[in-house]
Amino acid sequence: MNYLLTLMFDGSYFHGWQTQKNAYSVQENLEDAIEKLFGERVRVQGCSRTDAGVHARSFKANFSTQKEMPCETVISGLNFFLHEAVSVQTCVTVPDAFNARFDCASKEYEYVFYVGRERNPFYKNRASHVKHALDVPLMDREAKCFLGTHDFSAFCAAGSSVLSNVRTVTEAEVTARGDLVVFRVRADGFLYNMVRIMAGTLLYISEGKIPPGEIPAILSSKDRTLAGKTAPPEGLYLNQVFYKEGSL
Amino acid sequence: MNYLLTLMFDGSYFHGWQTQKNAYSVQENLEDAIEKLFGERVRVQGCSRTDAGVHARSFKANFSTQKEMPCETVISGLNFFLHEAVSVQTCVTVPDAFNARFDCASKEYEYVFYVGRERNPFYKNRASHVKHALDVPLMDREAKCFLGTHDFSAFCAAGSSVLSNVRTVTEAEVTARGDLVVFRVRADGFLYNMVRIMAGTLLYISEGKIPPGEIPAILSSKDRTLAGKTAPPEGLYLNQVFYKEGSL
Numbered sequence: 001m002n003y004l005l006t007l008m009f010d011g012s013y014f015h016g017w018q019t020q021k022n023a024y025s026v027q028e029n030l031e032d033a034i035e036k037l038f039g040e041r042v043r044v045q046g047c048s049r050t051d052a053g054v055h056a057r058s059f060k061a062n063f064s065t066q067k068e069m070p071c072e073t074v075i076s077g078l079n080f081f082l083h084e085a086v087s088v089q090t091c092v093t094v095p096d097a098f099n100a101r102f103d104c105a106s107k108e109y110e111y112v113f114y115v116g117r118e119r120n121p122f123y124k125n126r127a128s129h130v131k132h133a134l135d136v137p138l139m140d141r142e143a144k145c146f147l148g149t150h151d152f153s154a155f156c157a158a159g160s161s162v163l164s165n166v167r168t169v170t171e172a173e174v175t176a177r178g179d180l181v182v183f184r185v186r187a188d189g190f191l192y193n194m195v196r197i198m199a200g201t202l203l204y205i206s207e208g209k210i211p212p213g214e215i216p217a218i219l220s221s222k223d224r225t226l227a228g229k230t231a232p233p234e235g236l237y238l239n240q241v242f243y244k245e246g247s248l
Numbered sequence: 249m250n251y252l253l254t255l256m257f258d259g260s261y262f263h264g265w266q267t268q269k270n271a272y273s274v275q276e277n278l279e280d281a282i283e284k285l286f287g288e289r290v291r292v293q294g295c296s297r298t299d300a301g302v303h304a305r306s307f308k309a310n311f312s313t314q315k316e317m318p319c320e321t322v323i324s325g326l327n328f329f330l331h332e333a334v335s336v337q338t339c340v341t342v343p344d345a346f347n348a349r350f351d352c353a354s355k356e357y358e359y360v361f362y363v364g365r366e367r368n369p370f371y372k373n374r375a376s377h378v379k380h381a382l383d384v385p386l387m388d389r390e391a392k393c394f395l396g397t398h399d400f401s402a403f404c405a406a407g408s409s410v411l412s413n414v415r416t417v418t419e420a421e422v423t424a425r426g427d428l429v430v431f432r433v434r435a436d437g438f439l440y441n442m443v444r445i446m447a448g449t450l451l452y453i454s455e456g457k458i459p460p461g462e463i464p465a466i467l468s469s470k471d472r473t474l475a476g477k478t479a480p481p482e483g484l485y486l487n488q489v490f491y492k493e494g495s496l
Contacts, residue, residue, distance in 0.1 A: 010369040055370075075366065085369045118323065121258040121333045122303075126370070 001068045002098055004248070005030075005078075006090040007059040012125035012234065013085035017050040017059070026050075026086055030061065033081035037074070038065050047100045047241045048107065048190075053125070053233030058089070060241045062100040094248055103247035106170065108186040108240040111199035111231060115179055127180060128199075128235035134181045135206045139174040142205050143183060145215035146172045146198060153222035155198055156191035157230065165191055165222075174202060184239070193230050201228035249316050250346055252496070253278075253326075254338040255307040260373035260482065261333035265298040265307070274298075274334055278309065281329035285322070286313050295348045295489045296355065296438075301373070301481030306337070308489045310348040342496055351495035354418065356434040356488040359447035359479060363427055375428060376447075376483035382429045383454045387422040390453050391431060393463035394420045394446060401470035403446055404439035405478065413439055413470075422450065432487070441478050449476035 007026070015023035019031070027044055035041050047060040069077070071091040078088045114120055114127035115134055123129065146169045153165040171186035183199050201218070204210040210218075210228060218226045255274070263271035267279070275292055283289050295308040317325075319339040326336045362368055362375035363382055371377065394417045401413040419434035431447050449466070452458040458466075458476060466474045 008369055010372070057370075079366055084367070084372055087367045087369055089366050118327055118337050119332070119335045121256055121335055122305075122374070124258070124332055 002062055002064045002094050002096050003071070003074060004060060004062045004092050004094045004098065004100065005074075005088050007056060007061060007086060008089055009056050009059065009086040010125075011050060011053050011055040013083060015052045016054065017046050017048070017056075023052075026059075027061075029083050029086060030078070033078045034063060034065070036081045037077040038067050038069065040065055040067065045100050047104055048238070050238060051193075051233050051236075054236045054238070055126070055234075056238040058240050059238055060100045060104075060243075062094060062098060064096070092248075098247055100241075103243050104189075104241055105244045106186055106188050106242045107190065107238065108171070108184065108242075109190070109195045110237045110239050111183040111185075111195055112235045112237065113181040113183075113199075113203070115181055120179070125234045128232050130181075130203070132207075134203070136174055136176045136181055138212060139181070139183070139202045139206050142202055142212060142215055143172040143174050143185070143198075145219075146185065150219045151222055152191050152194055152219070154218045154224055154227050155194050155201070156224065157193035157197070158224065159192070162191065167191065167194075186240075196231045196233070196236060197224075197227050197229075199231040199235065203231065204228035250310055250312045250342050250344050251319070251322060252308060252310045252340050252342045252346065252348065253322075253336050255304060255309060255334060256337055257304050257307065257334040258373075259298060259301050259303040261331060263300045264302065265294050265296070265304075271300075274307075275309075277331050277334060278326070281326045282311060282313070284329045285325040286315050286317065288313055288315065293348050295352055296486070298486060299441075299481050299484075302484045302486070303374070303482075304486040306488050307486055308348045308352075308491075310342060310346060312344070340496075346495055348489075351491050352437075352489055353492045354434055354436045354490045355438065355486065356419070356432065356490075357438070357443045358485045358487050359431040359433075359443055360483045360485065361429040361431075361447075361451070363429055368427070373482045376480050378429075378451070380455075382451070384422055384424045384429055386460060387429070387431070387450045387454050390450055390460060390463055391420040391422050391433070391446075393467075394433065398467045399470055400439050400442055400467070402466045402472055402475050403442050403449070404472065405441035405445070406472065407440070410439065415439065415442075434488075444479045444481070444484060445472075445475050445477075447479040447483065451479065452476035 019027045042063045044063045074091045112127040114123040149168040169187040267275045290311045292311045322339045360375040362371040397416040417435040
């Protein structure tokens with residue numbers, strides 16, 4: 001039976017999604033919980049990697065087991081065994097061939113800035129703190145420059161090893177929500193650190209460190225050094241994952 | 249110089265406001281920070297006690313020092329030395345006679361329920377989790393029964409030793425905010441655990457464990473056992489403190 005889970009996690013408790021040596025990941029915590037519930041050690045397929053400190057409101061992962069169990073039992077059983085900073089929100093059975101990573105059509109991320117003179121303990125590890133007001137209309141106009149199909153090499157951390165750096169961004173906006181400023185972006189795929197470099201570039205534009213109107217030239221240059229700093233992980237949330245028609 | 253601070257704190261990191269043996273409090277953390285900044289050990293006067301796990305968006309506290317320092321320096325210096333889960337939002341100098349507790353005219357609290365089938369890691373320690381939908385219009389109507397001047401003995405934890413249990417509630421409402429349900433209440437003073445017992449009673453009414461219309465009878469009875477359970481501390485926020493005219 002192939003189960004597809006929707007997970008929510010506070011990334012500040014983990015060293016990212018992906019299992020690795022000498023650090024506890026969400027994936028390992030989930031595989032441990034599945035082993036306790038099903039009595040089988042299985043490999044879970046996540047929809048993407050996430051860095052240490054990055055959050056998810058709706059992360060998708062699938063796994064196959066020999067034993068069958070009602071989805072309601074999978075939800076309550078896994079939530080019993082999982083770390084408090086992770087929870088299973090939904091569970092459905094999917095076709096055997098379904099793969100949470102390879103059947104993904106697009107993903108939506110949010111990058112959250114907290115704007116306030118002094119730190120806010122309630123946003124500790126949950127947002128990136130900015131002390132001065134941000135120019136939200138400017139950031140929103142500039143974010144629209146990411147729309148469309150581009151080579152995003154300038155917005156990709158060094159050390160990435162994908163075949164193509166071309167991605168298609170279908171939604172990009174910056175909005176104010178009380179004392180938060182949120183950059184929301186949807187694309188068919190994201191390069192390593194892409195959203196955090198986009199967010200850092202929009203911040204630099206608001207702060208006057210990069211002039212408005214530069215994003216097309218930065219994209220064309222494919223030069224990482226022309227974009228802004230990589231914004232810190234605690235502001236990043238994986239918000240939604242969309243799958244190809246017919247895959248589910 | 250008598251300084252008045254506005255503090256924000258995530259109560260899940262502390263054993264309440266008040267200094268006590270064998271447990272670290274916000275007050276102790278603040279007095280330690282003041283000692284590091286001013287080189288003097290002083291006693292801080294908080295606007296009220298708070299229980300372990302209870303939060304504050306705007307807690308008021310004052311202290312007097314021999315040394316004078318600009319308020320901007322007090323803010324940045326204390327924020328440097330304080331635990332990350334506390335922050336000073338504002339600092340002003342006040343008349344020598346001002347006392348953050350005794351000059352208080354009224355306070356506003358919020359009690360926050362998170363409504364969701366499964367736990368939400370982002371509300372861990374920040375809201376009280378309720379698995380089933382709440383009847384918000386009913387809870388709001390019932391909350392209005394707290395308005396006015398009443399003896400709140402039925403809404404006071406045992407072991408309290410105040411002279412009078414009469415308090416005046418001036419605002420009380422229950423509203424939905426996305427997946428949160430918030431009970432907001434303002435009064436000239438609160439008895440021990442009063443807001444948490446009020447919140448627990450409104451929850452019981454929504455769940456049908458106490459019939460609607462019972463609050464006046466519970467108030468008249470002065471019998472703690474007739475009210476609902478004390479709701480857990482993680483849902484409670486001290487929101488605002490109001491001072492007597494002319495005291496500041």
